[in-house]
Amino acid sequence: xxxxxxxxxxxxxxxxxxxxxxxxxxxxxxxxxxxxxxxxxxxxxxxxxxxxxxxxxxxxxxxxxxxxxxxxxxxxxxxxxxxxxxxxxxxxxxxxxxxxxxxxxxxxxxxxxxxxxxxxxxxxxxxxxxxxxxxxxxxxxxxxxxxxxxxxxxxxxxxxxxxxxxxxxxxxxxxxxxxxxxxxxxxxxxxxxxxxxxxxxxxxxxxxxxxxxxxxxxxxxxxxxxxxxxxxxxxxxxxxxxxxxxxxxxxxxxxxxxxxxxxxxxxxxxxxxxxxxxxxxxxxxxxxxxxxxxxxxxxxxxxxxxxxxxxxxxxxxxxxxxxxxxxxxxxxxxxxxxxxxxxxxxxxxxxxxxxxxxxxxxxxxxxxxxxxxxxxxxxxxxxxxxxxxxxxxxxxxxxxxxxxxxxxxxxxxxxxxxxxxxxxxxxxxxxxxxxxxxxxxxxxxxxxxxxxxxxxxxxxxxxxxxxxxxxxxxxxxxxxxxxxxxxxxxxxxxxxxxxxxxxxxxxxxxxxxxxxxxxxxxxxxxxxxxxxxxxxxxxxxxxxxxxxxxxxxxxxxxxxxxxxxxx
Ligand code: C2O
Ligand code: CU
Numbered sequence: 001x002x003x004x005x006x007x008x009x010x011x012x013x014x015x016x017x018x019x020x021x022x023x024x025x026x027x028x029x030x031x032x033x034x035x036x037x038x039x040x041x042x043x044x045x046x047x048x049x050x051x052x053x054x055x056x057x058x059x060x061x062x063x064x065x066x067x068x069x070x071x072x073x074x075x076x077x078x079x080x081x082x083x084x085x086x087x088x089x090x091x092x093x094x095x096x097x098x099x100x101x102x103x104x105x106x107x108x109x110x111x112x113x114x115x116x117x118x119x120x121x122x123x124x125x126x127x128x129x130x131x132x133x134x135x136x137x138x139x140x141x142x143x144x145x146x147x148x149x150x151x152x153x154x155x156x157x158x159x160x161x162x163x164x165x166x167x168x169x170x171x172x173x174x175x176x177x178x179x180x181x182x183x184x185x186x187x188x189x190x191x192x193x194x195x196x197x198x199x200x201x202x203x204x205x206x207x208x209x210x211x212x213x214x215x216x217x218x219x220x221x222x223x224x225x226x227x228x229x230x231x232x233x234x235x236x237x238x239x240x241x242x243x244x245x246x247x248x249x250x251x252x253x254x255x256x257x258x259x260x261x262x263x264x265x266x267x268x269x270x271x272x273x274x275x276x277x278x279x280x281x282x283x284x285x286x287x288x289x290x291x292x293x294x295x296x297x298x299x300x301x302x303x304x305x306x307x308x309x310x311x312x313x314x315x316x317x318x319x320x321x322x323x324x325x326x327x328x329x330x331x332x333x334x335x336x337x338x339x340x341x342x343x344x345x346x347x348x349x350x351x352x353x354x355x356x357x358x359x360x361x362x363x364x365x366x367x368x369x370x371x372x373x374x375x376x377x378x379x380x381x382x383x384x385x386x387x388x389x390x391x392x393x394x395x396x397x398x399x400x401x402x403x404x405x406x407x408x409x410x411x412x413x414x415x416x417x418x419x420x421x422x423x424x425x426x427x428x429x430x431x432x433x434x435x436x437x438x439x440x441x442x443x444x445x446x447x448x449x450x451x452x453x454x455x456x457x458x459x460x461x462x463x464x465x466x467x468x469x470x471x472x473x474x475x476x477x478x479x480x481x482x483x484x485x486x487x488x489x490x491x492x493x494x495x496x497x498x499x500x501x502x503x504x505x506x507x508x509x510x511x512x513x514x515x516x517x518x519x520x521x522x523x524x525x526x527x528x529x530x531x532x533x534x535x536x537x538x539x540x541x542x543x544x545x546x547x548x549x550x551x552x553x554x555x556x557x558x559x560x561x562x563x564x565x566x567x
Pocket of ligand 1: 130527
């Protein structure tokens, strides 16, 4: 009898446990199926790689500090990895995703489960494929709500919607980059920008499917804006409506009231919009901020902010006036407004004791043409570099090589300074046209206060570079034009409320200083988020070594990582 009761208790406990697991599994487990899917845009149909057949892919929704599991099944044609852009993944680079940096690709017919560990991020981030140019079609939003029992530092919006800015290429994106790398020239520009997968009314054959955001008069909406575009920074605005920007890269900022934003590839911004205009239709629109000398997509994507109610559909829908593509003043004056909220509930901690300093030049270079003639500058092939080192991705991942002590995969000698100093933003020095090639990484001790000065250069094709670091967010404490000056520039630093981001636009022929605490052991990719620059080698890897305590050491690898041999 006693035995029966005991059994009953165990059974009851087991079934309660099972119910609990089921409740959790509703939000904490995601299945991503990578597969080719037909989509019709700009009057033609083509097959693109998608997650679960949608473009953009599914939205992930979590609360601050949660952990989720995403099982990625690859039913596509080639190996792919997924990255959780801006998620710090404490001690867990195993699930960070960049191909051959922290893992080998998930081969067709196989799967891999990512454990995505959120910590202090709150706002919007995104996930995207991190293999060649697959991120063009394989990406989606990550919505991070305040933790249970906590609130937004502003009135909660009536509703919220991801607004994902994307690129659409009529041809196959893998062919676009592969043929550019083969000829040594710039890749073809995209054929359209998209808002939530739709080019909008200004492109041919697109009107019927334009994205519409339906709103009720008097209500406030949160637009979670993500720039998932491949190669262009963007201006974004909504006709007749004021935008209030409240977060950047999943960190709260001091609210900015503005008529437009400038957002670089990789960045995210949450914007509040109150539907306080006469009930009607209004365009939201996005077009390029392009300050370089290379071709870019100069078209405009639109969606419609559509009030609910009874009114006659307007014959013309007002378009917002966006700054023109080369309006650097407009871009800079918006960017200058971005400051951390830095409140009691959302404090910041800018490192003041700097023990690792890196001065890093960013450049477009040339590679001696391996064939008779290339289609890049001086009949050479285009390359790109950081400190004049053009990153070459190894054939097995750096994380595995580091963890397992495998030699010959990477070199630990990424320099803390460029090979020599000259007037980086003036006429260029011919000796830096050709970079050194290799997989060179920078080792940093656990717990160091790190300062990096990114220095833009005038080599070949200067422009703004959105520099992105995995595994961390960092404080942008200063920026300016021309060469960084070690005496004068630090006098302008903001250590009080600098923005905390994962991607920062380094101005054309200018510099930007960032700081972070190296408190996340692991192998972390750092690169320009303009995809063509990353493909050309504008990348490096930071390896933060283990500290002395369990909490400051890398977690052990999961039981199964995707194997590196392709067979
Ligand atoms: Cu959003 Cu390494 O990338
Ligand atoms: Cu760049």
